[in-house]
Amino acid sequence: GAVVSQHPSRVICKSGTSVKIECRSLDFQATTMFWYRQFPKKSLMLMATSNEGSKATYEQGVEKDKFLINHASLTLSTLTVTSAHPEDSSFYICSARIPGLAADTQYFGPGTRLTVL
Amino acid sequence: AQKVTQAQTEISVVEKEDVTLDCVYETRDTTYYLFWYKQPPSGELVFLIRRNSFDEQNEISGRYSWNFQKSTSSFNFTITASQVVDSAVYFCALSGNRDDKIIFGKGTRLHILP
Numbered sequence: 653g654a655v656v657s658q659h660p661s662r663v664i665c666k667s668g669t670s671v672k673i674e675c676r677s678l679d680f681q682a683t684t685m686f687w688y689r690q691f692p693k694k695s696l697m698l699m700a701t702s703n704e705g706s707k708a709t710y711e712q713g714v715e716k717d718k719f720l721i722n723h724a725s726l727t728l729s730t731l732t733v734t735s736a737h738p739e740d741s742s743f744y745i746c747s748a749r750i751p752g753l754a755a756d757t758q759y760f761g762p763g764t765r766l767t768v769l
Numbered sequence: 770a771q772k773v774t775q776a777q778t779e780i781s782v783v784e785k786e787d788v789t790l791d792c793v794y795e796t797r798d799t800t801y802y803l804f805w806y807k808q809p810p811s812g813e814l815v816f817l818i819r820r821n822s823f824d825e826q827n828e829i830s831g832r833y834s835w836n837f838q839k840s841t842s843s844f845n846f847t848i849t850a851s852q853v854v855d856s857a858v859y860f861c862a863l864s865g866n867r868d869d870k871i872i873f874g875k876g877t878r879l880h881i882l883p
Contacts (some may be wrong), residue, residue, distance in 0.1 A: 685871070686869070686871075693873065693877050693878075694875070694876075695860065695873045695875045696814075696860070696873045697873075698785060698870055698871070700874070701870070702870070743812055745812075745814065747871070749869055758864075758869065758871060759816075760806075760813075760814040760816070762811075762812070762813040763812045763813060763814075766814065
């Protein structure tokens, strides 16, 4: 099946710094990618929908200036957590949709665990 | 509004027992998709099944089976002869036909005891 990678898999940073997480579709082009956030022992919450070449669509309650999303190519979307704070510590998962297929076809990355000290 | 409810927060069973994970959904879409994912301790989501709303046939894959009942808006998942390796968090999820968003339930943490 289709493969989606994320980098880094794990990152620890100091409070106040910015962290960039990459999501890549390895063997297909993804016009749409999604970013989810998962707190410990909680469900996945959709943060935003990333469309190649246009601005991301953020879910209600997600700060767009805090979580910058860039989808500059058909195989790469990046999520930058700006001025990170300990409450931003979470598991971030991306997914990518294969264009032309049914809306149900999404492939998930392995996730990035962010710890902000 | 779309919603997925997994009422069972945590379940523990002894190995080799059968276990059913419940999932109830709400949607106004006429066409929609239902999913089950497994999330082991490593965190990576493992896709288990996708079912569209027009296909109510139950499905069996090895020890796994799914019961889709539109009349009760349920999509339950049964593991037969459970094994310790089945221990994980299982998420039921829903996607409508208006957008590509996948809405996840809160998950059921399954413990299979040796």
